[in-house]
Amino acid sequence: VAKPGITVLASKISKEYVDEITKKVEALKSIRPEGPLLVGFLANGDPAAEMYASWTKKTSESMGFRYELRRVDEKDFLEEAIIEANRDDAVDGIMVYYPIFGNAQDQYLQQVVAREKDVEGLNHVYYQNMYHNIRYLDNEKQLKSILPCTPLAIVKILEYLKIYNTLLPEGNRLYGKKVVIVNRSEIVGRPLAALLANDGAIVFSVDVNNVQKFTRGESLKFIKHHVEDLGPYSEDLLKQCCADADVIITGVPSPKYKFPTEYVRDGTVCINFSSEKNFDDSIKTKASLYVPMTGKVTISMLLRNMLRLIENAEKVKAK
Ligand code: NAD
Incomplete structure (x- = not known):
């Protein structure tokens, strides 16, 4: 059969971002000597999520990040575990593997993740900005809003x-x-x-x-x-x-x-x-x-979001 077009692989599309992200992580060495830390929460025992997590680890580490998978056996303890990571200055980014409860409680948990560490861009503020076509978090247009990855x-x-x-x-x-x-x-x-x-x-x-x-x-x-x-x-x-x-x-x-x-x-x-x-x-x-x-490409955007969150935090600190 004739194939007039071409197939374009995500690996090819993400290449430019992988290079850009790797360079930025390198440039962050002065404030994050061991690399920024991404924490993933797995509380559903789902083998697909498990695979996605190990793949996130491999990809992020190859670009100079640190990745830590935290398994929470009891779903009802997940909220506390997220809050602990929110408070921990050593943690730069947080992601959670859904579905967990498979109902509105999952949406609640999305909002428990601190906005400043929400690499997936699921916080209500980010969503509302996106739906309203608002690109910045502040009036001075210094802090870029995060988009869902x-x-x-x-x-x-x-x-x-x-x-x-x-x-x-x-x-x-x-x-x-x-x-x-x-x-x-x-x-x-x-x-x-x-x-x-x-x-x-x-x-x-x-x-x-x-x-x-x-x-x-x-x-x-x-x-x-x-x-x-x-x-x-x-x-x-x-x-x-x-x-x-x-x-x-x-x-x-x-x-x-x-x-x-x-x-x-x-x-x-x-x-x-x-x-x-x-x-x-x-x-x-x-x-x-x-x-x-x-x-x-999604995972590149997740890591790119994480760098943006760190940039935003540094700008807020400098104010
Ligand atoms: P979901 O179950 O929440 O939503 C599925 C959507 O597809 C619904 O809107 C549903 O109405 C629609 N749909 C289902 N069957 C349909 C049909 N026959 N005709 C028309 N519409 C139909 O799922 P989700 O969270 O949006 O995830 C969808 C898929 O995307 C999953 O396979 C998921 O693994 C994948 N996903 C990929 C990435 C990525 O980065 N590539 C990220 C997130 C999710």
């Missing part, structure tokens, strides 16, 4: 693939681009739709229930995105959204799910962030650029 990784991938047009002014660089996102979770899909719409794209956000359109309105007249319901989920509606899409992004957490290749227009850019393979190999006959996995 998976949506941020997808933004960086779209920059690498030149979907962001750098001839356009910053903040409008996706003007005219149509993007379909199949996933609307609070962790990835919904913030991603908002971020891309804030940058000027027309986003069709698809989940099992319905399809929504995220845009900044006609001629980008609004400063932040607005959301419109397009109706309940149907194959027809999905097909319509894909007909003239520039980019299709999938994040369905099921091994059985395959995005219908026949809905994909020739030359579409296709990205899958699910841990499952949402596109089958036939996508290579349609996609111009195909990114099958994104995890390596």
